[in-house]
Amino acid sequence: MIVDILFTDTDKLSIRAIEKQIAFDMIIKNHYSHKKTSTKFALGIFHNKKLIGCMTYGFPVGRLVVKSIVPSFENNEVLELTRLWIADDYGQNIESWFIGQSFRFIKNNYPQVKCLISYADPNVGHQGSIYQATNWLYQKSPMICKAFQVVVDGKILHPRTCVARYGTTNIKKLEAITNKKCSWKLEQKKRRYLYFVCNRKEKRNYLKELKHPILSYPKKEEIK
Numbered sequence: 001m002i003v004d005i006l007f008t009d010t011d012k013l014s015i016r017a018i019e020k021q022i023a024f025d026m027i028i029k030n031h032y033s034h035k036k037t038s039t040k041f042a043l044g045i046f047h048n049k050k051l052i053g054c055m056t057y058g059f060p061v062g063r064l065v066v067k068s069i070v071p072s073f074e075n076n077e078v079l080e081l082t083r084l085w086i087a088d089d090y091g092q093n094i095e096s097w098f099i100g101q102s103f104r105f106i107k108n109n110y111p112q113v114k115c116l117i118s119y120a121d122p123n124v125g126h127q128g129s130i131y132q133a134t135n136w137l138y139q140k141s142p143m144i145c146k147a148f149q150v151v152v153d154g155k156i157l158h159p160r161t162c163v164a165r166y167g168t169t170n171i172k173k174l175e176a177i178t179n180k181k182c183s184w185k186l187e188q189k190k191r192r193y194l195y196f197v198c199n200r201k202e203k204r205n206y207l208k209e210l211k212h213p214i215l216s217y218p219k220k221e222e223i224k
Contacts, residue, residue, distance in 0.1 A: 053086030
């Protein structure tokens with residue numbers, strides 16, 4: 001069920017708020033993660049009234065995330081872009097357009113929100129090109145702990161997926177179960193991006209308070 005029409009910027013494309021479950025069904029079926037996540041609201045993108053993609057925003061899950069951006073931020077002042085998926089063959093810049101329209105929606109409907117955060121996962125080939133194209137700011141992830149993935153016969157699995165599938169992440173046990181070569185792989189840190197949706201004066205002040213520096217955009221060949 002469509003909740004309401006928010007705005008239409010072209011003859012063919014429109015953005016609407018949609019029920020979370022509609023977005024969850026689309027994400028589970030089509031997004032590379034195949035998983036829903038904590039969601040405050042969902043937006044759908046329509047081409048000639050046909051739903052072709054969705055986006056979800058939620059409050060950051062990690063209890064330290066908000067303060068790791070600007071120490072004075074309160075929890076309700078930051079939203080995380082948690083999922084984005086659009087069907088192919090609808091134009092090269094459609095994701096950028098969709099994200100740009102979501103900024104307008106947030107400014108109009110969540111005026112208390114000052115900053116957006118999102119992550120790109122280089123472990124699945126993402127460097128954050130869509131965030132770079134829409135002028136987000138890049139920071140190195142402040143996570144200090146090392147994370148590992150399991151490699152089973154050349155296929156990379158998250159440890160949770162490995163446990164769900166095989167009941168263990170122990171390499172020797174996995175090799176006995178699968179009769180395949182298994183190993184551990186150090187996981188690259190996710191790329192962290194910020195976008196300020198507050199006014200210019202507030203943005204200038206928050207930039208001075210940032211807990212971690214803004215860096216040049218990462219390139220594909222970089223491994224950190």
